[in-house]
Amino acid sequence: MSTGARGQHARVLDVLGLAITAGEHPPGSVLRTDELAERLGVSRSVMREAVRVLESMCLVESRRRVGVTVRPVEEWNVYDPQVIRWRLAGADRPHQLRSLTVLRSAVEPVAAGLAARNATPEQCAELTECALGMVATSRGGQLEGYLVHDIAFHRVVLNASGNEMFAHLGDLVAEVLAGRTHHRVMFEDPDPAAVTLHVQVAEAVRAGDAVRAEELTREITVGALRELDILAP
Amino acid sequence: MSTGARGQHARVLDVLGLAITAGEHPPGSVLRTDELAERLGVSRSVMREAVRVLESMCLVESRRRVGVTVRPVEEWNVYDPQVIRWRLAGADRPHQLRSLTVLRSAVEPVAAGLAARNATPEQCAELTECALGMVATSRGGQLEGYLVHDIAFHRVVLNASGNEMFAHLGDLVAEVLAGRTHHRVMFEDPDPAAVTLHVQVAEAVRAGDAVRAEELTREITVGALRELDILAP
DNA sequence: CGAACAAAAAGTCAGACTAATTAATCACAG
DNA sequence: CTGTGATTAATTAGTCTGACTTTTTGTTCG
Numbered sequence: 242m243s244t245g246a247r248g249q250h251a252r253v254l255d256v257l258g259l260a261i262t263a264g265e266h267p268p269g270s271v272l273r274t275d276e277l278a279e280r281l282g283v284s285r286s287v288m289r290e291a292v293r294v295l296e297s298m299c300l301v302e303s304r305r306r307v308g309v310t311v312r313p314v315e316e317w318n319v320y321d322p323q324v325i326r327w328r329l330a331g332a333d334r335p336h337q338l339r340s341l342t343v344l345r346s347a348v349e350p351v352a353a354g355l356a357a358r359n360a361t362p363e364q365c366a367e368l369t370e371c372a373l374g375m376v377a378t379s380r381g382g383q384l385e386g387y388l389v390h391d392i393a394f395h396r397v398v399l400n401a402s403g404n405e406m407f408a409h410l411g412d413l414v415a416e417v418l419a420g421r422t423h424h425r426v427m428f429e430d431p432d433p434a435a436v437t438l439h440v441q442v443a444e445a446v447r448a449g450d451a452v453r454a455e456e457l458t459r460e461i462t463v464g465a466l467r468e469l470d471i472l473a474p
Numbered sequence: 475m476s477t478g479a480r481g482q483h484a485r486v487l488d489v490l491g492l493a494i495t496a497g498e499h500p501p502g503s504v505l506r507t508d509e510l511a512e513r514l515g516v517s518r519s520v521m522r523e524a525v526r527v528l529e530s531m532c533l534v535e536s537r538r539r540v541g542v543t544v545r546p547v548e549e550w551n552v553y554d555p556q557v558i559r560w561r562l563a564g565a566d567r568p569h570q571l572r573s574l575t576v577l578r579s580a581v582e583p584v585a586a587g588l589a590a591r592n593a594t595p596e597q598c599a600e601l602t603e604c605a606l607g608m609v610a611t612s613r614g615g616q617l618e619g620y621l622v623h624d625i626a627f628h629r630v631v632l633n634a635s636g637n638e639m640f641a642h643l644g645d646l647v648a649e650v651l652a653g654r655t656h657h658r659v660m661f662e663d664p665d666p667a668a669v670t671l672h673v674q675v676a677e678a679v680r681a682g683d684a685v686r687a688e689e690l691t692r693e694i695t696v697g698a699l700r701e702l703d704i705l706a707p
Numbered sequence: 708c709g710a711a712c713a714a715a716a717a718g719t720c721a722g723a724c725t726a727a728t729t730a731a732t733c734a735c736a737g
Numbered sequence: 738c739t740g741t742g743a744t745t746a747a748t749t750a751g752t753c754t755g756a757c758t759t760t761t762t763g764t765t766c767g
Contacts, residue, residue, distance in 0.1 A: 248718070250526065274750070284720045286519060289751085290526045293483065297527045297556070305750045306728040319642050320553035323530065344639040347584035348577075355576070406577045409552050481751070507717070517753045522717085538717045539761040711766080718759070725752070732745070737738105 249283050254291040255327075256281060261300050261311055262327040271308040272301075298324055322412055329416060339469055341417045346462035348410060349395065354455035356401035357446045364401040365447040371397060372443040379436045387431055388422045394439055398458070401446070421468070435464055482516050487524040488560075489514060494533050494544055495560040504541040505534075531557055555645055562649060572702055574650045579695035581643060582628065587688035589634035590679045597634040598680040604630060605676040612669045620664055621655045627672055631691070634679070654701070668697055 257277070260266055278288035292309055295301045298318045302310045318324055319340075328337045360368070374390035395418070396411040438461050445454035490510070493499055511521035525542055528534045531551045535543045551557055552573075561570045593601070607623035628651070629644040671694050678687035 250718080286522075286719065286721090289519075290523050292750095293523045293527055294530045297530060297554075303750065304728080305726075306730095306748055308749065315638070315641070318554060319638055321530075321551060340637055340639045343584075343588070343637050344581075347581045347640075351576075351580035404573055404576050405548070405552055406573045407580075408548070483751080506715095519752065519754090525717095536717070537761080538759075539715055539763095541716065709767090711764105713762100713764075715762085716760090718757105720757080721755095723753085725750105727750085728748085730745100730747080732743105734743085735741090737740080 249287045250290050253281050253283055253287055254294055257291055258295060258298075258300065258323065258327045259330065261295070262317075262324065263331040264333075266311050268311050268313040270311050272311070273308045274303075277309075300324070325413065325416065329420065334420070338417060338420050339471060341413055342462075342465050342469055343471065344410070345414060345417060346459075346466055348407060349398065349414070349462050350455045350459040352399050352402040352404070352407040353442060353446065353458035354451040355403060355407070356398050357449050357451040357454040359403040360401035360446050364397055365443075368394065368397050368401070368443040368446055372440045375431075375436055375439055379433065380430055382430065384422055384431075388418060391439075392418050394443075398442070398446070417465075421465075432464065435461060438464075482520045483523050486514050486516055486520055487527055490524055491528060491531075491533065491556065491560045492563065494528070495550075495557065496564040497566075499544050501544050501546040504543050506541050507536075510542075533557070558646065558649065562653065567653070571650060571653050572704060574646055575695075575698050575702055576704065577643075578647060578650060579692075579699055581640060582631065582647070582695050583688045583692040585632050585635040585637070585640040586675060586679065586691035587684040588636060588640070589631050590682050590684040590687040592636040593634035593679050597630055598676075601627065601630050601634070601676040601679055605673045608664075608669055608672050612664055612666065615663065617655055617664075621651060624664075624672075625651050627676075631675070631679070650698075654698075665697065668694060671697075 266272065274288050274292060275285060277292075278285045281288070292301065292303055295309075296303055298321050299312055299316045300318075302312055304310065319328075325337070325341075328334070356364070371390050371394035375387060375394065378386035378390060392415045395414045399407045399411050399414065402408065438457055442454055442457045442461070445457055499505065507521050507525060508518060510525075511518045514521070525534065525536055528542075529536055531554050532545055532549045533551075535545055537543065552561075558570070558574075561567070589597070604623050604627035608620060608627065611619035611623060625648045628647045632640045632644050632647065635641065671690055675687055675690045675694070678690055
């Protein structure tokens with residue numbers, strides 16, 4: 242899925258990035274560009290471009306006479322969408338989902354508060370539509386349909402906040418929600434209380450009630466934290 | 475300052491990244507790799523590597539037969555430290571600082587709450603030390619010294635939260651604090667109330683009082699928002 | 708209006724050469 | 738004999754060049 246066949250460069254980048262984030266080539270290990278190029282069957286040009294991109298993500302450091310060194314995890318650009326995708330595809334997916342969910346719990350309530358102040362009428366309408374869609378798909382095992390509306394809902398809130406840093410977390414939230422749905426026991430309908438909360442958030446935003454929108458969204462994210470046992474019940 | 479003389483690649487990347495984020499080459503404009511290489515006096519290899527990195531930051535899109543197209547701002551990887559540096563160096567620095575400060579106001583209180591639960595004794599000691607350093611430099615125009623302790627303080631809190639996504643915002647917060655100090659009227663000592671709040675946060679974290687740490691940090695960030703007139707006074 | 712064709716740009720490859728950095732070697736003084 | 742400093746050698750990334758391929762788009766012709 243993540244490997245589109247669009248050119249050698251992307252393919253090689255994906256393979257290497259995945260390998261590094263997956264923990265083979267642990268931090269400190271050194272790779273040689275030429276050897277990698279040969280191993281993956283590409284020219285040095287292509288491999289060099291891939292290494293440069295990995296370097297810009299702080300996954301590796303390239304130094305003369307020594308080679309390409311894998312950097313410690315703490316230095317990786319963990320906000321890079323590609324890095325996030327690689328890590329979600331690997332072994333520390335659970336850990337990654339927890340980190341992202343905690344981030345959500347900090348950001349989304351504030352974003353909802355801002356949305357209540359800044360949302361355009363169009364965005365309010367869109368939000369209500371999403372909430373209604375969630376209600377309509379909340380029963381009878383229509384999990385995929387529910388997911389679509391859920392993702393759209395949170396994306397609209399983040400965009401409506403008017404803050405570009407928040408808006409950019411849309412993909413991230415989508416990733417978390419999708420991950421949650423696809424790793425939960427299927428056939429289990431979403432929590433009715435959560436559905437209600439979404440409807441109420443949409444209403445609060447439309448009414449311009451920032452405090453209420455923030456508080457309701459906080460309840461939603463608290464629920465998400467509880468699902469992962471990050472919070473004590 | 476951002477342009478170290480470490481190789482052609484880094485130089486070219488910096489020049490191009492700055493130019494794009496500064497708004498010359500507006501979104502939609504198309505550049506040709508060969509022409510750029512010639513203009514900047516480097517070989518195609520080097521230019522191609524730079525373009526690939528810019529592409530991974532979603533600043534540009536490279537397509538056959540058309541060229542390198544500058545993408546709209548909304549698609550840029552705004553969490554990439556390099557992109558942030560470029561934008562802070564450019565004309566929309568004020569806008570950037572506002573966005574980052576709002577992000578801070580969402581993240582730091584939650585991070586402080588987590589820190590109160592997770593901080594090690596060493597981190598608590600470090601935090602207290604930072605707070606004392608802030609007190610010691612809070613009068614008499616020792617703004618640079620104060621800034622150092624302030625940055626260290628917030629960095630420790632973010633690290634102590636135990637969440638890697640929060641920890642990675644340390645550089646970002648440092649950038650914001652430095653920007654604020656250096657653009658404010660010099661010779662103006664920091665708000666005594668803010669200094670007190672930092673001391674109290676350190677104390678709350680040491681005591682393991684998550685709610686109080688969160689609330690106090692929220693007051694700090696609210697103050698930061700007010701400074702930028704994001705909040706009504 | 709559709710299909711064949713031509714042009715333009717990025718993508719890929721191969722090879723030669725450069726430069727920086729580390730490691731080994733060797734000479735010399737203590 | 739040993740430690741230390743400078744010189745040399747080896748290794749790897751960095752850079753450049755030129756040829757060739759592939760994809761996409763615009764054009765032309767049926």
